Amino acid sequence: MIEYTPEDYEFALRILHHREDLTEEEVSRWMDEPEHLELLREMAFVRMSQYEENREEIILGKRRLNRALHGTRRLWVMGSVAASILIILGGLFQIGMIGGRLRGSTEVAAITPGSNKAQLILSDGAIVDLHAAVRQLPLSVTGIIRNDSLEGLKYSGNVGMKEEYNVLQTPVGGFYHLELSDGTRVWLNACSELRYPVSFVRKERRVMLKGEAYFQVSRDSLRPFYVQTSRQNIRVLGTSFNVRSYPADQEYTTLESGCVSVHCLGQDCLLRPGEQLRLSDTSVVIVPVRSENYIGWKNQSWVYDNCMLKEVFKDLERWYNVQIELEDESIGLRHFTGNFRRYDNINTVLEMIGLVAHVKYKVEGREIVFSWK
Numbered sequence: 001m002i003e004y005t006p007e008d009y010e011f012a013l014r015i016l017h018h019r020e021d022l023t024e025e026e027v028s029r030w031m032d033e034p035e036h037l038e039l040l041r042e043m044a045f046v047r048m049s050q051y052e053e054n055r056e057e058i059i060l061g062k063r064r065l066n067r068a069l070h071g072t073r074r075l076w077v078m079g080s081v082a083a084s085i086l087i088i089l090g091g092l093f094q095i096g097m098i099g100g101r102l103r104g105s106t107e108v109a110a111i112t113p114g115s116n117k118a119q120l121i122l123s124d125g126a127i128v129d130l131h132a133a134v135r136q137l138p139l140s141v142t143g144i145i146r147n148d149s150l151e152g153l154k155y156s157g158n159v160g161m162k163e164e165y166n167v168l169q170t171p172v173g174g175f176y177h178l179e180l181s182d183g184t185r186v187w188l189n190a191c192s193e194l195r196y197p198v199s200f201v202r203k204e205r206r207v208m209l210k211g212e213a214y215f216q217v218s219r220d221s222l223r224p225f226y227v228q229t230s231r232q233n234i235r236v237l238g239t240s241f242n243v244r245s246y247p248a249d250q251e252y253t254t255l256e257s258g259c260v261s262v263h264c265l266g267q268d269c270l271l272r273p274g275e276q277l278r279l280s281d282t283s284v285v286i287v288p289v290r291s292e293n294y295i296g297w298k299n300q301s302w303v304y305d306n307c308m309l310k311e312v313f314k315d316l317e318r319w320y321n322v323q324i325e326l327e328d329e330s331i332g333l334r335h336f337t338g339n340f341r342r343y344d345n346i347n348t349v350l351e352m353i354g355l356v357a358h359v360k361y362k363v364e365g366r367e368i369v370f371s372w373k
Contacts, residue, residue, distance in 0.1 A: 004039055012039050019358045020373070024335065027356060028306060031337045040338075040352065111366060113343045114173035114190055114319045120145075120153070123164035123198065130176065144198065152177030155198060164198045170211070173321045180207075183218035184225065187298045190318040191246065212244045214298040217258075231279060233263040241271075242295045249314070251279040254294040300342040306335045309357060309370075320346050327371040331359055 011030055014022060030036055117131040128137060130147060137147055145166075146154045153168070153176070170176055170192050177187050181199045188194055192211025206226040217225045219238025227234040229245035232253060239258020245251045253262055255271040262269045262277050265284050269277055276289040296303035297315075304312055310332030313324040319342070326332055334357050340349050350361050350368070362369045 004035070008036065008039055012036070015040060015355055019355060028335075028337050031356070034339075037339055040355070111320055111322060111346045111363075112173075113346070114175055114321075116152070116176060117171065117174045118176035118188065119169045119171070121167040121169065123166060152179070154179040155181040157181050157183070157199075162199075163201050165195055166198055167193060167195045169193045172318055180205075180218075182220065182223075182225075185216040187214040189213065189297055209243055209245060211246055212242070212297075214240075214242045214295055216240045231264055232277075235261045235263070242291075242298075244294075246314075252294065253277040253279075254289060254291050256291045256295060296339065297342065301339055302342060303339045304336055306337055308332060309334045309336050309353070309359075312336055312353070313370075316346075316349065321366065322346070323367045325367060325369045327369060331357075331370050331372065334359070 015027065015030075019027075031040070115131070117129075120128040120130055120137075122128065122138070122141060126138060130153075137145055144156050146156075148154070155178070168176060168178060168188060170188050170190055172191055174190050175188065177185070178194075179185050180196060182205060184205070186194060186207075189212035192209070192213060194207055194209055194213060196207040197205075200223065203223055204226060205220070205223050206228060208228045210229070213227075215225075215227065215236075217236050217238050217240070221237060225236045225238075227236070227243055229243065229251065230247075231251060232243070232245065234241075234243065234253060236258065239260055240256040241258070241260055242254045242256070243252070244254075253260070253271065254276040255273055257273050259273075260271050262271060264277075264279050265282075267284065269284060269286060271277055271286065274288055274291055275286055276291075276294065278285045278287065290305065293303045293305050302312075302315060313332065316322060317324055336353065336357050338352055338356055340352065350363075354360055354373075358373050359370050360373050361371075
């Protein structure tokens with residue numbers, strides 16, 4: 001269990017109840033620590049009245065802990081007092097979370113996170129809906145493709161020399177994993193499409209992507225691997241990287257390990273681990289990044305580091321199948337730092353955004369409207 005200091009609780013409560021008194025720099029600096037993000041998540045449903053009712057106990061615990069720091073039995077006392085503070089606040093978290101869910105249940109009961117689901121379009125045009133209940137594929141592909149609700153699709157490495165293509169499509173709120181015939185693994189995010197050969201029979205391995213995917217490419221020095229988007233042609237040998245290529249959005253290629261060469265806008269760019277290529281209609285820029293911030297979705301987390309809210313909202317729309325409206329467009333330009341578990345209740349996500357970004361929201365059906373506090 002993470003051990004928080006009284007100062008951690010104090011600052012988290014300032015974010016919860018007096019966010020307007022803090023600067024963007026102060027909040028961002030505090031939230032750079034992962035344990036601080038976790039604390040804020042736990043406290044997202046704590047209401048001011050619940051804290052006020054227990055203020056004296058919490059302050060007393062803090063004073064006891066401060067005194068303990070200077071005592072001869074420092075370590076033993078610190079552990080016991082910190083535990084007592086956690087017990088006090090732990091009860092508040094449970095009360096607040098239950099209350100928050102009851103209050104919001106009628107509004108957001110129909111809004112659920114995405115899940116493992118996709119459509120597989122076979123080379124003969126047949127369409128197979130893939131979800132947790134589907135285990136059997138058509139007889140025509142038995143022995144060539146195996147489907148598992150947890151592991152996704154897996155293609156056999158020995159399927160002949162005929163070039164045939166399959167297409168895997170994920171809907172809004174969809175996610176799926178597949179292993180290609182060469183052993184390359186692909187995680188496909190929501191609202192995405194991957195077109196690929198059933199078997200790689202040429203001197204190069206090439207797939208076509210729309211949307212977002214994370215690749216772990218199987219090394220083959222004789223047959224380079226290419227990922228083609230509407231504006232990028234990415235060449236790799238054996239590496240791990242993320243490609244984001246949604247229509248009308250800026251394109252990103254983020255390298256986690258290995259090396260890739262990207263051809264775009266008439267030029268060739270070489271990426272090294274920890275670098276990201278950002279492509280707009282008129283320019284291409286390479287910047288250093290924390291690659292884990294851009295591949296968290298593959299590991300069931302959303303990770304945002306000083307990201308504009310409008311980008312966060314796009315992810316939420318695709319994953320929770322909601323429509324987000326802004327009463328003031330400048331809300332979308334507010335920078336946000338935080339993370340969510342990918343299968344969090346949307347109430348938790350909205351509460352966190354509201355607290356950190358100092359905005360309020362209203363849920364009407366599947367529409368969420370944000371406004372300034």
